[in-house]
Amino acid sequence: MKDLAIYPGTFDPLTLGHVDIIKRAARLFGRIIIAISAKPRKTTLFTAPERLAMAKSLCAQIPKVEADVFDGLLVDYIRAKGAHVIIRGLRAFSDFEYEFQMALTNRQMAPDIETLFMMTKESYSFLNSSMVREVAALGGDTAKFVPDFVQKELNKKTGIRSQKSGVRIQN
Ligand code: ADP
16 A cells, blocks of 8 residues: 555654654655554553554544554564555654664565655754653643643643643743
8 A cells, every 4th residue: 555654653642743744744645554662662651552542632633644553563563554654753863873773674674665754843853752751740831742632641640730830941
């Protein structure tokens, strides 16, 4: 299926940087699946079902976008879906080495699958999920970093009510 692209990641949680990549990818492909890694290398704040539920809230807002959880090798999942394209986002030079190694490893295993890199939107180039988790845990306002439905879940997790003041990082 040539017009299907898979956007894999941990999404712990989904940020506005991810959303921007998804919206732009949706202009290039007929169908996008946000593929949530069930057991990533890192420990997560949100469980896989929780990360999936947040991604599904986004899917309800953007046509052509679906969300799913996968376990095991990404290339196996992509083949099972009949897809040939992996979307990844690039923020800074520091992303490059890991992404390069992963793309080449995946290519060794599955030469028919292509990894497509999309540059971050400038205003989200600093944004990553771990920073968002940290701001939330310290009681900061995450409204500028994540969709509102994610902010609600973050506040529940960290036991912090939605607030107007707090840490704010300017774009
Ligand atoms: P992973 O653990 O697989 O890196 P992440 O959820 O951290 O999962 O990221 C998924 C993908 O989204 C990665 O390709 C990452 O580079 C990209 N990404 C994360 N944050 C941003 C952002 N702010 N702008 C663009 N791409 C991003």
